[in-house]
Every structure is written in structure tokens, then in C-alpha cells.
Amino acid sequence: MKNKITYLIAAITAMALSSCAEERLMPPHPDGEEGESVKVELNFRIPPASIPNQVQSRGTTVNAGESTIFPVDYFQESYSAETRSDASTALYNLWLFQFNADGTAHGLPQVVSDQTTMVNDMALLSATLHVGTNQTIYLVALGKKVTATGELAEVRTIGDLEAMQLDYVDNRSGLYYSRITSENDIPYAGAVRGVTVRKLNDNDDSGEIVYNTPDGFAGGIEIRRLVARITLKHKFELTDNTLQGMRLLKVPTKLLIDPSSAGTDAIEAIPMADLESENAFNDADQDADGFFTSQWYVAQNKQGTVAEILTEKDRYRKVNAAGTSATGYAPEQATNIEAWSYAKSKHDLYTVHQIYVGNNNTDNFDVETNSYYNIRTIINSNDTGDGRIRSYTSKQKVYLSSANGSTHAGADGATNAYFDAHYGWRPVIIYAQGRKVTVSIYRDEGCTQLTDMNNPTENWLQLSEYPNYTEVVRNGGKAALTNEFETNIFLPTRFKLYLYADEYITNEDGSITKYNLSKDQLYKTALKTSDPTAFLKDRALYVKIITEEIAAEGIPKKLEAIYAIKQKQGYYTGLFGGEIVDGQYTKGLIVDGVDEYRIRYDDLYPSSQSAFLSNDLYFGYYNVFTGYVWSKDNSIEQNYSRFVNGKQATYNLAINAENYKVNTNLESQLSPMRKVNGHIDLYQYTYFENFHARYCHDMNRDKNGNGVIDYFPDDPEKNELEWYLPSNYQAYGILASGGTIMYGNMALALENDAFYSNGYELDYGAGGNTSKTSWKVVRCVRDIPVPNDKKEGTKATTYTTESGDSYVMIDLTNLPYGIADRTTPEGKEEIYEELDLYSYSTKGELYDEGAPQADASKPLGKKVIRMIKNTSTNKISKPALAGTFCSRKFIVSPTDVYNDGDVISNSNSEILKDANGTPRANSITMTWAEANGRLNTANSQGIDVVSQAMLTGCYAYRGKNGTDEPGSWRTPNIQEMSMIWIFAHDLVNFSTTTGFEQLFLDKKEMYYYDAGYWSSSLGPYKGNAAWGALDKNYSTNLERDRNMTTKYRVRCIKDIP
Template sequence: MRKIAILYLLGALLVSGCVRDEFDTTRVVEGAAARISLKITLPVMGGGTDTRAVSADVEKRLDNLFVLVFDGGGQIVTRHRYTAQTGASLSSLLIDTRSGKGHTLCFVANVKDGMDSQLTALTSYDALKELLVTATELNLGQSTDVPLIMTAIMENVNVQEGANSISNPVQLQFLAAKVTLTLVDNTPGTQEVTIIGWDVQDAPTRSYLFPDDSKDANPNPETAGADKDEYWLTTGVDYPFEEEDKQAGTATQTLYVFENRRGGRIARALPADPDEQYSNMGLNDKDSRGKAWYKPKRATAIVVTAMHKADLVTRQIKAFIYLGQDNHSDYNIRRGHHYTFTVTVNGLNEIKIDSNVDFLVGDFLVDHGDNLTMDAHPDFRPMRIQAPKGTATMEILDSQGRTYDDPSGFDAIWLKISPLNLMYHQVKQPGNIWQQDADPDSKFVRPKYIPHKSVRAKLASKGGWNAIPAGKDDDDEMIFADATHRMCYKITDIPFTEVTVTAQTLYVYADDFPVRDGTRNARVRFTYHKDGDASDKLGVMTFDITQRGYISFYLDDSHPDAGLYILNEDGTPSNVKRKTVVERFHEYRIMMNPGIPARVQYTGGVRWGFSRTRLYDKPDFFRNGKYMTANAVYNDVVRNGNEPTEFGKRTDSYREMYGNSNSDLGNTTDPIPPYTGSNSGAPYYYPDPEEKEIYHPIYRTSAARYCHEKNRDLNGDGIIDDSETYWYLPSAHELIMWGIAGVMTHRYANLSSSESNNATSQIRSVYMTAYDEPVIAYHSKYSQAFVRCFRELEKTITK
């Protein structure tokens, strides 16, 4: 990796905090010999990305620790420099100093040579607060072995003569902020994007060593005569991206920068050239396309250079990604925050920027997978809270920012939250009432749960969920301990019991959204209170959630000619026409679960064939995708009016489960054997995600089961039955119809797969064909074509 002679300390900012501590309230002797014992707690650079400039171990490594003690008047009392070589660990310290009232203890971790001499020469606390750190050489590659600077302050400490002990650990905080940029090439197959590299524009070259909430190290560049180029770093060398996957069309870079609080948009007249304007452009429009136009002076940006080729014309393009708390209006970079930006290039003039800021108030962080935009099918997103000892609350806000109990209304009833992961099959435990009543060979089963009261009301005649504990009918809001198998709008008292940072993962669930090209929005808000803090000192983070509607084949969904006739078993047309639509997004290469390596989660290479199994041989298999999908998942499907029914209710109704075709993750030919690996234990019994022989309905599965699991078990009985099944793997004819309609353009439809009976004598499968624009291609038994699932919109009897 190349060394880059800059410190873009743009990283997972953990805001430096102050802890007030007093040993007692009795008289304090001044100037006597004293010894302080205390513990050091390390911060965590949070974030969902699997690639990083500095490894987690190096980020928080303690090579040395400089401790300065100032008296109540701000004058130096003692200073000490501790190194990792002088003891087994720097997590516990004994500090020899002098007694006194109102001392301030200051800590600087991983001090560099030049800073060491400056700290040694300091004589006052005021001088320390004015100490500047300048840009330093830092290798941004994964092999980097330079730990990051961290600081902490303890104020108002009364140090008694003799031995003293501070019970609250010193929480170190990173000096830097961190940025992770992911570039996604989503251009049509007729176009080509070649990524050249990245640079930074107007990154601060200096920062205060300790945080000063009243000002940045650099003067306000808007002030006349105050701005100097030497205060800012702009490069022009096109540094290569840290990680680039040409097959997936992605490039990722993590870098570090100093804080730069530049505020919000500034008022400007609209561009004089109408071509530079977009619809409804304005100062307060919250459109990412306006972030460059309305930027304040010296706002920090990452500049990506690429070559775009289309229609035999090649153009050089530069994308300016301005950093901040969001992708449209905020330009503040704060120490300790982790900013993530996903830049999707759909075409030369169609670049979309999704941003998220994982930030910490004190020690509080929430991270998630690659995005929070859900598809039209019942969808979900894991969100992981990381915090030390304290409690958190997670709740749904609607598009207007209202909570479920707002008297003026609440329109986010389509979202729920739960500690339970419905999309992670559990390891079967005999007699467990919270697991599907099944016993497949693989030992992987769905969880059971109690649906939200609004769903229970709609399904009252069906039932199927477990008994509701006494007094727990109302699940709009529940404490975490009661929400183990529930769906809620708000969950409180989420516990963090350790002094060091630990994690709790909860899940956001969206209902089915059968609306053509629709969009609906809501928010998820997290609130955290750290033990020992004042009741009104809270960390608050809010994330935007979006769900998009389906893609349609038809000019008019209601037209009587829309759809295909379902075939009878003998291949003749029935009198029932099925109208189908398509999910909007591929899950290919989407990393949904923070904390699980990306290589495990990629969905490319789902299993298509079933070893030594002939699933179906009737003439209707080219048309009836919904029936074929159920028949590939279950062995007890009953055909009723050409529809699949009665499946999944026996304990042995599952067919054999298969993993995927990634040979690094295990056997790619045979069914998954009985699971014998480790699991998470009660209450959920999740298997180890890195075990080779596991089943997961998204990234360790077969194609038909992958689409079947797009449906949701609505009544919580652990079964996706026929009344809950709308989404399925499309038939060959349905996929051809998609191609004829032309809506696959720009959506990788040439990689979407369906079924055929074109298999070898060893592997007979109904799921092995792809519509490969512009012809039908019957793939071999080892086909790794990607998956796109369809939804039944409605059925009509026409004759």
C-alpha cells in the first residue's frame, strides 16, 4: 500500500468528554505526596464496513500514555509518560503526584515525538488547551501500524494525601474523525466507468489536541484576512482506492481527517445556467444535488475522479462528496464521528449520494449494513447499538417526526422493531415453544413470535401465535426484557451492563409495499443514557428509513390484458390470469448485518440445482413459478386450482436445505448436514455465521428458497403458509415477459434467473435458466446467475 503523507484523521469520532470525580468532601491537604490508581477504557471506531484504513486492533492500541496533573489554579503539578513496554498493560495506572483540591487530570495516548517535547514543556492547563496538532504522515492502507491519538480529561478531582482510587474509568476518545466512502457503479451494461482515484479538498491541516466546543483550530475562513491556504489541505494525485471489486462494481476507501465545523448551507442565487439547476432547487430543499452549490467556504470534500464511456465517447468526471452529518445540508465534521457515504453512479448526470453518520455522544454508536432503503417485499435492517454501561431506547418516528402516541396521528404503522431476527434461522432446540414446530435434516428452523396488536386484530380468526403473557397485550411500547419475541413501535431499557463498550442488535421490519414505484419514509431514533450522567444528558441519533415500491411490466397495472394465464398441470391454459410485478433491488453484494464479515453475506452464487433430485416434470413448469417455488422448498405441496396449498405444516415438510455455490464457505454439491456447530444460546440460538455448514435465508440458501423467504410469517407461528405467500422465483415465461416489456434496462436483468428442466442426469433441477438479454440461455448445472424475485399482484378469472 502507498504511504500518503497526510493525516486525514477522518474517523470514527468518539467525542472527547469530561468526567467529574471527587474522592470526598472533607478537607484536602495541599502539596502532600499522593498516589492515584485508576483504570483506562479504550474507545471503539464503530462502523458497518468490512474494510478500514486501520485495523480495529491498531486503532485502539495503546503504545504510550502521557498524563499531566494540574492544580486548581491550572498550574502543572506532575507529568508522567507511560509506555506499553514498561508494564503488562496500560489499562491500569498508578500516578504519583501531589495532593490538592480541584485538580485536572489530562491524558494523551499514542504521543508522537514532536508532541512529546511540547507536552514536556507545558506549565499550565491554559497552554495545554491551546496546543495544536498538525498533519502527520499516516499510511491509510490496511497494513497501517500507527495507532491513533486519543485524549481524555478529568476535572474537579480532589486528591487526598496518600492513596486515592478513582472508581469511574478514564474513557479515552479519538482525536480524529473517520470517513468511509463506497463508490458503486450502477451504469447500464452499454456504459463503462473506470475509477481513477480519490483526493481531498479543504481538509484542515491542524486541530486542537483537546476539544474546544467554542471554536476550531482554523479561524473562520469567512472572516476577512483570516483565511490562509496553509491551514487547508487539497491534494491532486488521485490516490487509489483501498479496496476495489471490479466484478461487483464497487470501490471503498477509509480515511481520517481533523474536525471542521462549517455549519449548514449558505444562501446563493440559483445557477445562471438552467442546465445546472434541478427541479425545485432551493436553499432548504434537502436534495443531495444542491450540497456542492450551497456549500460554505472551506467545507471539506472527497473528490473522486473517474472515466465514463458511453456511445463511443469517453469523458472524465469528478464527483465532489461534501462531508457532514447528512448528504444534503450539513458540513460539520466532528472528532470521533464515523461518516459513511455511498455514491451510486447510474449515468453521467445521474449520481446519487446516500450518507450516514455514525456518531458518538460520549461513547454511543449505532451502525447498520450498507443502506437503510428497503424493497417492496417485507424487508428488514439490523441496527447495532454500541455503548458502555447505561440504557438505550429505540423507537419509530413517522415521516413527520411523530411518535406512535402523538395525538395528531402516526403514519409509520408499516414499520416495527424487535430484538428478534426473523431472517436468521435458528438451531433447533427440542421442545422450544419459540421455534417452528419442524425437524428438518439440517436442524435449522424459523423462530416464532407474537405479532403486533394491530396485526393480531386483522388475523384474529386465524390466530397461531403463542399465548401472550398476562398484562402484556399492548406492545406499542415495551421494555427490552419483555420484547424478546415481540414487534413494537418503541423499546425502552435496552441494557448495557459492562463498563467497556458492548453491543445490542435490534431489527427494523417493513411490511409488504405493493405500490408501483412508490416511496414511503420514516425514521428510527435511538436515545442513550450513560450510567452516572445527569438525567438530561442523553445521546440521540436518528436514521432515515425508506421503502420503495415494486417495478411493473405493464403500462397500466389495471389493464385487463395484463398478466399471463396460469397453466393447468397438463400444460393447457387455465381461465385464471396472474398479474406479476418485480422487486426493485438486488441483494447481491449488500452487506446487511453489521458485525458479520462481508464475504459471508454476499448473495452471488445461490444454489440452483438439487443433487440427485427431480423436483418436477409436468408440462406447466415453464409458466407456474409460484407453484414451482413452493414445490422446491417443501415436499408436501397440495395443488388446488393450480395454486400451491397446505405446505409447511408437517414437521418433515421441508425439503433438504442447500447452502450456496461459494466453495470457500463449504460443500457446494450436497445438502446441508445436521448442524453441530456452536450457537448463541438462549433465547435465539443463532448459528455461528462463519460456520461452513449453515443455512441462512439470504446468503446461504438456494434460489427458490431465497425468493420464498421474501414473504413473512405474519401470524408468528414459524410457518410461511399459502395465505402469506406472494413472492416467488419467476418462471421462464414470466422472466421472458419481463424482458419483452423492456423494464429490465439499467437493472441488470440479464443476470436475473428462473427455471428450466435442462439438467444433467446427475442433477435434475427446475431452477437453472436465465433470461440473458436478448436470448434465452439454458445454463449448466453450475450456473451462478443472480436472483430477482417476483410478486403476485392479483389473479383474475377471464373466461
């Protein structure tokens, strides 16, 4: 023991109730300095448990020979509330806490005893406390079998302590049992508030506690039981049935030190379990009246009263076989006992008797701490007209979600179940009764060789009985994961095991997979389907499930199902992870390839009628601007960093520190977020009912078991947030390296305002499904370190021409796909076409000699090349290849270019002369056609219409020294523009050597742009083209929806070998 415990005899009762040297009732007269340590004697005791009174019993008394149908009542236990001189209670693992009036700790927590025994449920404790007024003294006795989910030694506020949850339920081979099986296992806790701790004199360190407001036990602490005890005495009188067992349903799996201080969200977030009974039903276990006893020690579960319940027969809730509806008024989460008996004539036909637990009144369903519930019943009826009695036919079935959602009830079941590249989780659901269940993971399709748990190439898939990774860690980590699981199921049980998959982001040797993709083929990613991205590499293991009858008569009944479990490897999109430093991202970026939220993991939930089966995810925060991504209050650099990488924004959106409502207008699709113990509970959502950022956040693992995903951006060893929602910059990178890979409208870690959150896709840019209540495809991404050879390209740098001119250059040579050398004959042939050259006119109309006009274009008798009209990858075509592949290297004009190719304002431009030869003023803004060197009639013509050329825009630009050939520069397609945009912040760092001038940054709020830049790419509809803009925070926009007659700026590029 750490401190001395003094055991009391009966005479101490008188001392406790009167004044004594160390503890007395008096006004506070603190002495000693605040915080000074003093030694005190502290009385504490255990009050009697609350027991429902037989006089107020809710049911008819059960008497021998009585013919009442399935009666239920409370029986009076032989228990005296008076102090008994021979009574003793063992306490274990005692902790003492002292708190100030503001709830902060006054000194560190103390382990004051490993074990003690209380006589008359009272004891005297010698302890060291700190001088102070208006103090709260807390005593916690965990007991021998209960463990805290956090570190009690790290408690620093009373809120920390009272929010602490305690583990008391064990998962044994997938079935749940209470660790507390006797009075000696019970944990206790209690506090005394408003006391003064003072020093008695200056000669030593002795002190005393002065109690200002005695309540109940005068001059000490009452420590109450943190559990309820439920005792059922039962007699079974159905001659055609055999009672097989008892089970206690709807039991919270965590204890709370002070349930009254816990918020509703914290209580509702505690998972429920059904507890098995370890009681036997042999004749030797009967009492003198012929009753057997089943007993459980459980957490508090208060479900209130139900006015509609008037009699004991009304206390039921009966759910239909599909689990879609229920009858009866009993609360869904109320604690109840089920007694299971099977027909002697037909073993799989069961009768289930339901007994709800609660306080005295018939309509009450509260199970409270420090309470003993002593219930007695006679099971003497199988009349299913009584709502408390139902029939059940046991079934043998296996369910494991897969691409086609098949369920196996026989030996021939086999299908593919895909995991994504991120950490994976999936339940294996087994219906069994009287069966030995074996689940094994094999390396071969024939299921002859178990996986080697010590071999990292084949132990990527593991089994566990624990339903989430936090519980796996808390119960042994790797030791709680296995390749084979075996258990016996006696009562009909819907039994769950869980598959856990490791990440799959690189090959076994750490190398990045290189795919030989063809420009002649489209590659579809997962889009509005449960089918995974087909072209990605995968790996496979095999799960075999066997349920075999225990002690079968004759030929054993056996069910067998085999599943091929496959995992898709993440796709390496290039150097778009980490941060941008000196014009280059610091890490590579992996993107996943399976829409796991479109897979039904549970055979019962969601139901076939559920709105969740629409399988779409949404942004979540509608009608509120969170500021979690960017804010007017942030600096430009803070906002810019959120656009570079989506990790911080994902974390902010996922944890919702401001507790905004996330399901406005989506109440049928998304549950509200609940703040539990100061944070959003990690496991409150399932894959299919989630929102964009939280979905990716939940793909990570709670590796330290603290119940949250820790985000430490500057500490890789502690950081757990690895998978996240991409930023818009990163989406540009994914699409630029995509080539003929088709991505859907990707959700981004981005927020425009209270109502809009742009996604991004090639077909529309940011123009499709922009509302926060619009669906988007969720692709989660992950940063990975890459070798130096992968960092030689995908960066902003400089290039010096043969003439000695320096330019900024976008070098994309290390993109895995989506690039082409536009300086080779093949590369030029893909993007250029030859056109007739005409003089400039604002409308593009051709000059008519019969009706001469000044603003008309004349043929100049010359052929020139222009980049073809290009578009997105919705089919294999020359325009699509020109629009979705980037030049592997290109330099960028240092300034915006005027519509006559000049870089300065000129009121007498020779290039812009009208048909009469009169020069016109140039303009820094122009139509799409002018930017792309075509007649202005092109602004209203479709992609298949040949639009002739003018010498304007980029095709009139001749480089820094004015000596480059006209037509050697061009307008970037939207993919190339996106690469300029993501490096725009750093391009100005090269201004000294290249003269590069900052792109036009709009001064308005984000996503409300006055000005923009033209690309060469067209939109999905005639008359629309792709444009881009930036604001002062370097937030960007690239869309394909702008009318081609709109006047925008242009930056030109030139391909480099």
C-alpha cells in the first residue's frame, strides 16, 4: 500500500458522526499557505445500494403454485441497510484527486492504496492534500478488473476525471461478458465538494478537512457503486421446451465515473453489447424454491418512462424478421433479459421470453448505478400473443459484403470483396446456433495454406473479434489480430468478426508501380458504382468460413463459404503531396480507387428502404461558412497552405471544433455530429453515412488507442492523419497526370461560402455539382516519400534559351502519365492543325468586296498552325488527347500578353489594323478566339467547325526579345494552365532572373472573380470555353463554363524539348 489504511470497528461510527481532531463541522478557518502539503485523515464509506421496494412491485408476486401467466416481480433480498459490525467490503486500486473551485487539479492524482477492506462499509484514510478553500476531493476505487480508457495519472481537471470511461466488458471470441462477477469486483467513486483543507499548526505538517455543507454521511466521502447489479431468479415450466440460456441485451460497454455529469452525446456514443450469462442450470444450482439464478453487473442505462405502458404485458418490443419495423412501446435501447429455450421436437425452433429491467414503476426503464435489481419470474407460457414472447427459427448463414453484395447460405459461395488502398475494416457476419465456427485466412485459392502472420507480404489481412481499431490497440494490438479464429456458439447468435486490412500503397519492396497505359484507351475510375478502378494492381487472400454442428447426431450439418478478398493498390499520381517548397511539392501523392461507401457492409443496415442506399456523400456543412478551410481572418500564407494540401482542412472539417451542424437539408442522409468528451467520437459514422472530409479522416488508424485520430503535422512519429481529402491544387495534379484516366466530380477539402463547395472534374472543371448538398465522388489521398529520381521533374524552375533569355519553366517530366513531348513531330501532330490566316476583325466576319466594311477580316494568302480545339477525356479523339495531356516541359511568358501579342499598351497596333489599314488600340483582355489566334466567329462555333486563324494573342507573341517566330508560342490547355496555377505562388520567386511578373490576383473574396485567363480548351457546350482565375490568397478556379466572348487575359507557353 502507498499509504496507511486504518480499519474501523463499530465504535468509529460515533467518531464519524461527531467532531474530531482531523475532521469537524465548522466554518472555514484556513491556515497555512495556499497549495502547501498537509497530512489529513479522510473518512469514506459506501452507502447501501438502492433496491426497488417490494411494496411498489410492478408485477404480481410469484408464489409457489400460482397460475399467473409468465409473471414478473421484484423479490426482497435478505439485506439490511443498517451498519453491521461483521460486514466488510474489499476495495482495490484507490485513487485520490483534489480540485480547485474552477475545476483544475490542486496537485497531482495519487494512488493511495492498492487494496483495503472496509469494515461496516467505512474506513479512515491517511492522505496528503494541499491547503485551499472551496475544494473538491474525489476518491475512485477501480477494483481488480476495471481499467480506465485514459491515464488517471494525467487527469488535470475535474472534467477530465468525470468524462473518463472505464472498461468492464470483455470480448471473448466475439461474445461479450462482464468482467465484474462478484461484489469484490465492483468499482466505486465519490466526491465531497466545498471543503477547506487547512494546516493545524506551524510545528508539523498535520492538517484537517473542514466540511461546510454536510450531506448524507457527515464529515467524509460517500463512494457509490459505479454499476447496477441485475439478478434474475427464474423457474422454467414449459415441458415441451428446454431452457438453453439467458442473455442480457442493450448494455453499455463503458462505465462512467459520474454519469450525471456526462452529456447526452457522450452517453449515447457508448457502444451497446449483449452480455452472455455464465450461470449453469443444473439441479445443484437451484434454490430451495426451485429457482435458478442469473446475475450481471452492468453500466447505467437510463431510458426513462413510457406513459403508454400500463401493465407488465406491455413491456416489450418485438422486431420483425427483416429488422425494418417493431411493435411494442419499450424503448429500443432499454436493457432487457432474454431467456432462450428450444423445442424438444425441433431444435432450431426457439421461444424467446423478454424481461425488461427498470425501477419500481411498470412504465420505467432506468437501470441506475448503485442499484440492485432483484427480479423473479416463472416461464410457464409460450403464447406468442403475449408481446413479451416470440418464436424464432435459428438460421445458419454467412454474410460478407462484396462487389455484388451476395450472401452465402451454403458451401458453394465465392465472390470478390474489395478493400481500398487505405486501412480497411469490414465485418464478417455469421448466424449460428449450436455450432463451432471457424474463420481462417489463406494464401491460396484452395484454402490449404494459412497466411504467415510473420510474413509482411501475406499478413496484410487480419481477423479480430474487436469492432474497431481503437479496441484492437487497447486489447493487445498485434496480439489481438490473427489469421484464424474459432469459437463455439450455443444460443442463436448473429455473430460478428472483423477483417482489418493494412494499407496498399507501394509494392512489397517499397517501389512505386509503373503502369503501361495507352492513349488509345480510356481508364474508368470507380464512379457511382461499387466496382473498383479496374486497371489498378490488386492482391488477394482467401477467407474461409465454416460453421459445424456441435455434438451432431448422425451426419454433421456444415456450412462453408469462401471469399476471395482483394485489395486495390493506390495509384501514384506524381509529386503532389506534402507542401510546395521552392517551386516543388515535397512528397508524392497516392489516390485510392474504390468507392467503399457504396458497399453494404451489413445485411440488416441500412435496410432496403433506407435513403442511405443512394450511396452518395456530401460536403456536410450547409447554410454555414465554417472557416475550416480558409478565412478572412487568416493570413494569405495560412490560406494558401490550405489550397496546396488538403490535410489540415480535412482535419478541421472532420473534427468540427466549433460544433457546427453538419446535416442541414440532409437529415435523412447524415446523422448529426456528436461531441463526446470534448471531441467528435471517431466511430460515430459508418462508411455510407458520412460526409466528405470525415470519410477520408476515418480511413486512418487510431494507432495509439486514444479514441481519436491524432494530427501532428510536424511530428511524423505521432501523426495518425495520413489519408485525407485532396485540396483543389492536388485535384489539378491528379487530373493533369490522368491523361485518359477518367475521374468523376471529385470532392475537395474546399469551401466557397455557406452554400457552395466546388468539386473538380475534367468535363466541367469546378462548374458541376457545386452546392454543399450536391453529391460528389470521394477520392482520398495520401502523401508518400519518394526517391530522388522522382523529384527531378514536376516543379517550377527556370530555363535559358539558346539566345540567352531566361524564363520560368514548368517541368512535368516525372509525371507517371498524362504528358507528351510537344516538340517532336508526333507530339506536334497531336495538337496542331493548319489554317488559313486572315486579318484582324472584332467580329470575325469576312470582308465582302461588294459591300466593303472596316471591321472585317481579309484573307492574307498564308497558311499557319494553330492548336486544335480541344476538350476533356469523355472519348478517345484528337481533341481529347490535345486537351488532357500536358506538355512535358514548357516555359511561360513573363507577363500577360495583349491581344496583338505585345506586352505593353499600344494605341496604334499594326497587327490590329482594320480593313482600311487604320491601326487600332490593343487590349490586355480579349475573347477566347483572339487569345487562341482564331477569327472571332470561333466564339460561337462548335468544336467540329473549322475556325480560321488571325495573328492575335499567344500566336502573335514573339518572346522576351521579340525574335521568336509567330506561332511558336501558344495558349495552354486547361491541364497546363492548372500546373501554372498551382506553382503561381512560387513563380514570382524567379522574377530576378526571368522578369516573371505575378499573375493577376483578384482582390475580391474567394471565388468571386472580376478577371481571369483563357485556356485553349473548350467547354462541354457550344459557345463555352475553359478559363481560370486566382485571388489574393492564391485560391484558384478553373472552369469550362465561360462564354467565349467574355474578355479575359492570357499567359502564353512554349514547348521545350
